[in-house]
Amino acid sequence: MFEYTFQWRVVWKHWPQLLEAGLLTLQLTILSIIIGLVIASVLAVFRDSSNPFAKYLSVTWVALARNTPALLQIYMAYFGLGAFGIHLSPYTAVLGAVAFNNAGYLAEILRGGFSTVPASQKFAARGLGLTATQSYIYITLPQVLQAVFLPIVNQVIWAMLATSLGMIIGLQELTGMTTFLQSQTFRPFEFYFVAACMYLVIAKIATMLAQIVAAHMFKGGADK
């Protein structure tokens, strides 16, 4: 059955390059989620806003982010903006596009979370003298984040997967580096296998970080 001889030494020889690319993937994942969450919390509020422009912006953003392939979004951030003379580096373009995508999905997730916070709390907060913004940031948002912790973790993993598409526009992240190395050595199976394992580890690290952050923010309430 197996006439093939696996050669792992060749992968080991290129390990530093793979590790560097893996760290880039991890970094992009974390940054894109943070930016995405910030935008999403604004979009989620805009969605139920009385201002038609804000509402329209939110609805369009969510529809575009969710209904078009991530590859297209990355392509547009790099070459689409480029057509208008706005030149982002591959890194910025991928970060921006994945954050754009994250924001769209996270906004919907957050909106689902809002239903778990009774309106009476908001009134109570306002009654205690908090402004609308204060009550949103200090009362509503933390509870929503707690309720939607799991879907957010899923989004973290999804963001990591999406960064792999960055290789098309010139980002040397983990998939890009793997593709480069396998084309030099003609050992696709070995390299992609190691890359797959590395993704697994990165996903675990990213999820663990999210859990630590959540534990701090919610005082251990998230993993109830």
Next chain:
Amino acid sequence: MTYTFTTNDFLLMVQGAGITFLLTIIAGVIGTFMGFLVGWARTTKNAVFYYSLGAYVDIIRSIPLIIQFVLFNSFMAIAGYPMDPFISGIITLSIYISGYVAEVVKAGIESVPDVTRKAARGLGMTYYQDFFYVVVPIGMRTVFPSWTGLMLGLMKDTSLIAVLGATPPELLRSSQIIINRIQEPLMILLGAGAFYFIMCYVITHFAGRYEKIWQQKRQAAL
């Protein structure tokens, strides 16, 4: 050879959209079936099932689909079972989506209150009767929107099969073929994006309507 967009190219993209749809349906059906079994098995209180299948779900969901395609395809190749990339692509897609469906199914089953299940058993239902007549109808209704979301994601993810060069080409691959000839990547990809957008939108719309009818029926029944 012409270096401009022709009617033929448009037809190729329409055909590509059809293949995308077909891939989504085939992988969606197989993947949902597999995912249902995996998700179900994880809710039975069997520790072996719970952890081994949990690892399965975890692994599938943490590796980019592109890498899964290449890995599966090259693994079968060096193991001595070469496959048509289209077939190996469908298998990879089905396995991939089954990991996500399993989580949704598990959540759906767990969403049914224990009290309800105990009541069903108390009425003399067997485990399987309880499962298929009580848990599945209630639980699956709860997670139907998540499942629709997964299928939409699957439709967009089928585009990554392009990495294997599977023929007939789906939407993204056919776009790439045209791009290679006329070198207009921006325009063609925007067009492909519009196709995806429309297909996703139509499905979302129908799923939403289906859900509404469901809710109305339920309200009428109450």
Next chain:
Amino acid sequence: MNVNRIFKHLSLPIISMLLFSANTSADKLDDIIAEGEIKCGIMLDVPPVGMRDNDNNPIGYDVEFCRDMATALGVEAIIVETPAPDRIPAILSGRVDVGVASATNSLERAKSVAFSIPYQIWDVGVAVAADNTTISSYEDLKGKSIGTVRGTTGEVAFLNDLEKWGEGTSHIAYGSNAEQFLALSQGKVDAIIESTAIFGEYAKGKGKDKIKVCCSVTTAPADWTGLMVKRGDQGLLNWINLFVWHQWKAGRTDELYRQWFGYPAPNMAYPGIHGY
């Protein structure tokens, strides 16, 4: 008596070998002739060596080279599209018999698959926007931003030089030629490195009057490519080597060069040494 016994013991395995091993005979070449078809793994996203015409039929230098090979063998040519990551698995698994994929015959790669003698040589060049006046030699690339296609031989040569040049020069590795060309046309990079034949094909269509080839990559001006077979298929490899030689001798290689690259075939024997 003894002989008889030995014969008796041996006869069964021998007979069964003759009967059942027809499909897995010692040499792939026999299989190809017996099956009446040769399966070529070709990359169809690399114009002008492998591409698709208006009706999506495969055409190009590599496609014709495969068809010539089939004609010489008296079998039918089956064109199997193998994108870059699938090239090697396809060969290793026998899904294709021979890789006709313009693959550079590097020693590192030859550890994984076997290469024939060179069947096609690319000129590796630098292209810039047609109105560019600042870059006129390879050395001028210092301090500029350069776009390459990930994993190409031109890129590898450039990366070596980049290391020597030090800081200041930037490099972006794109996924395919389409992105590389778009990046140059949008001014995201000052110059791109690729095979001049690929530039030539681009200049026929979208890139008409937009790009010019300024210079060759001095440290690696030529990219020597070979056909690929599984490492153990020595019999097939021998035949293919002879075929490549005959293809040249008959003037067919030159014909294909003029047809697809627009210039005569270069000398395919490296000066001063036999063989490769």
